[in-house]
């Protein structure tokens with residue numbers, strides 16, 4: 227079973243996980259619940275020193291399902307004033 231390495235983009239926590247190819251990737255940091263990135267076999271690619279991750283723009287790729295603009299049910303908050 228391959229070992230995957232992950233790095234948290236928020237707190238910088240790095241950890242490894244044993245996963246099969248069919249398993250879903252981890253997405254949350256066990257430390258801070260932040261966003262983690264899978265580091266594929268870091269052979270030849272050494273993340274070291276400054277400029278490690280500066281990819282905040284990647285977050286925009288998460289698809290947001292556009293909620294159908296259904297007229298939300300009117301909040302039954304204010305009871306109609308009773309006119310006597």
Ligand SMILES: [Zn+2]
Pocket residue numbers: 234235236237238239255256257258259260261
């Ligand atoms: Zn973290």
